[in-house]
Amino acid sequence: MDASVAIVGGGISGLSTAYYLAKAGIPSTIVEARPQLGGVIQTEHVQGCVIEGGPDSFISIKPAAMELIRDLDMAGEVIGSNDHLRVTYVWKRGRLVPLPDGLQLMVPTKLIPLLTTRLLGWPTKLRMGMELFHPPGRHPEDQSVAAFVTQHYGAEAVDYLAEPLLSGIYGGSPSALSISSVLPRFVELEAKYGSLTRGVLAELKANKAQARSQPLFRTLKGGLAQLVTALTARIAGHATILHRRAVAVERTGGGFRLRLDDGSLDCAHLVLACEAHNAATLAAGLDARLADLLAGIPYSSSMTMALAFPDSAFPRPLAGFGFLVPKRERRRLVACTWVGTKFSHRVPTGTTLLRCFLGGMDDGAVLSESDDAIVATVVSELHEIVGFQAAPLFWRIFRWPRSMAQYTVGHPQRLAEIQARALAIPGFDLAGNAYTGIGIPDCIRMGKQAAEGIAKALCVV
Numbered sequence: 234m235d236a237s238v239a240i241v242g243g244g245i246s247g248l249s250t251a252y253y254l255a256k257a258g259i260p261s262t263i264v265e266a267r268p269q270l271g272g273v274i275q276t277e278h279v280q281g282c283v284i285e286g287g288p289d290s291f292i293s294i295k296p297a298a299m300e301l302i303r304d305l306d307m308a309g310e311v312i313g314s315n316d317h318l319r320v321t322y323v324w325k326r327g328r329l330v331p332l333p334d335g336l337q338l339m340v341p342t343k344l345i346p347l348l349t350t351r352l353l354g355w356p357t358k359l360r361m362g363m364e365l366f367h368p369p370g371r372h373p374e375d376q377s378v379a380a381f382v383t384q385h386y387g388a389e390a391v392d393y394l395a396e397p398l399l400s401g402i403y404g405g406s407p408s409a410l411s412i413s414s415v416l417p418r419f420v421e422l423e424a425k426y427g428s429l430t431r432g433v434l435a436e437l438k439a440n441k442a443q444a445r446s447q448p449l450f451r452t453l454k455g456g457l458a459q460l461v462t463a464l465t466a467r468i469a470g471h472a473t474i475l476h477r478r479a480v481a482v483e484r485t486g487g488g489f490r491l492r493l494d495d496g497s498l499d500c501a502h503l504v505l506a507c508e509a510h511n512a513a514t515l516a517a518g519l520d521a522r523l524a525d526l527l528a529g530i531p532y533s534s535s536m537t538m539a540l541a542f543p544d545s546a547f548p549r550p551l552a553g554f555g556f557l558v559p560k561r562e563r564r565r566l567v568a569c570t571w572v573g574t575k576f577s578h579r580v581p582t583g584t585t586l587l588r589c590f591l592g593g594m595d596d597g598a599v600l601s602e603s604d605d606a607i608v609a610t611v612v613s614e615l616h617e618i619v620g621f622q623a624a625p626l627f628w629r630i631f632r633w634p635r636s637m638a639q640y641t642v643g644h645p646q647r648l649a650e651i652q653a654r655a656l657a658i659p660g661f662d663l664a665g666n667a668y669t670g671i672g673i674p675d676c677i678r679m680g681k682q683a684a685e686g687i688a689k690a691l692c693v694v
């Protein structure tokens with residue numbers, strides 16, 4: 234089989250690549266091992282509930298997702314997070330304590346909530362005040378999020394702010410994650426202002442109007458799979474979908490030969506839009522060093538579990554968006570969201586839907602537990618933490634082995650070498666959550682960039 238452009242991976246990165254290629258009039262072939270497209274974006278509809286198996290939303294400040302959605306004429310389907318109800322709790326010493334108002338990740342911006350919070354002790358509060366005098370500077374070397382946050386706010390801010398917040402996003406540990414890759418904005422603020430608090434306050438002042446005009450998160454009324462369905466419909470006629478596993482790549486005179494578990498595919502342009510560990514296996518036939526670098530990007534495994542309860546199971550309505558469990562206090566649960574509070578259009582009246590997040594770098598083993606065993610554990614932890622006694626009406630479990638890339642210390646250097654080596658292979662590109670951002674908007678941006686690069690090479694633009 235022959236294709237001008239082959240894309241390995243039919244997640245949002247690969248679909249976005251195919252979409253922007255189709256817009257430029259360039260046909261492509263997507264090779265996807267799973268029976269369905271969307272990668273980790275999977276939505277189920279159960280008894281009136283919209284259940285997200287993977288991501289539930291995307292962050293508003295990164296524009297690529299909304300640009301794509303508008304392009305697909307789907308802006309009317311977008312809903313924002315109910316930010317007026319946004320409070321996140323942290324489980325600390327047997328109680329749920331709200332994150333202090335005004336916190337931007339781990340950066341405090343309001344005095345009274347900081348002084349009155351039970352989440353942090355007085356030494357940390359004092360240190361947060363002294364942080365205003367942190368001198369500007371740049372660290373020559375990348376460092377861990379934990380080291381960076383400790384320098385600014387102390388160890389307790391790592392344990393009860395940075396660690397639970399990053400575990401809920403990356404499933405990763407602040408002592409391993411790279412500050413330059415995970416929170417580059419804070420590195421810039423440190424260089425300019427010294428104090429992160431002063432930097433964030435200055436940013437807030439400058440972006441006041443914009444901050445008020447958009448919700449923190451956005452999603453689609455019917456779930457994110459709506460985006461996958463719309464993309465699939467829009468690329469039909471321009472992209473061929475092959476449900477096969479790509480097992481190896483070799484160079485040919487005209488480009489590449491992709492060996493599939495059944496047959497092969499020749500192409501002039503190849504985009505690996507799959508997880509870096511899978512891209513590593515394929516890139517081995519092109520550049521051994523590139524393959525090693527890709528294989529060196531760690532991935533965490535995670536599990537989401539949706540559990541529905543009748544509202545009557547709870548002694549009082551659940552306030553806020555949900556809770557995080559810091560590693561110091563951890564059971565199996567890492568985080569839990571009250572789905573119906575965070576977003577409208579998700580849960581029918583009378584039902585409470587909890588979305589639980591488990592796994593991460595420290596507990597990939599949770600994926601091999603049986604459904605019954607892990608549901609029993611989660612229900613018992615929910616009973617303890619949320620304070621109610623009821624069995625779920627129904628539950629759904631989604632396992633995501635090695636799906637979330639970890640930008641560990643040294644990622645910027647590793648990435649620079651990966652990009653240089655990829656660039657040296659004519660017609661070859663990489664897209665996906667292992668490179669310049671793990672969120673949906675990042676993956677769409679990378680897919681678009683890959684498509685633009687191909688269009689440029691083919692002189693279509």
Ligand SMILES: Cc1cc2nc3c(=O)[nH]c(=O)nc-3n(C[C@H](O)[C@H](O)[C@H](O)COP(=O)(O)OP(=O)(O)OC[C@H]3O[C@@H](n4cnc5c(N)ncnc54)[C@H](O)[C@@H]3O)c2cc1C
Nearest residue numbers: 242244245246266272273288289479507511665666672673
């Ligand atoms: C549980 C979870 C929750 C998340 N929550 C959010 C969130 O709320 N907001 C947000 O913005 N982001 C979130 N993310 C991150 C974001 O969803 C992902 O980074 C993004 O969707 C990844 O898209 P992708 O296309 O790069 O990769 P994937 O979705 O992983 O798709 C890669 C595809 O490649 C295929 N593939 C791999 N190897 C081969 C091969 N050899 N041959 C053929 N096919 C192959 C796989 O089968 C897969 O379908 C979450 C991720 C997870 C796992």
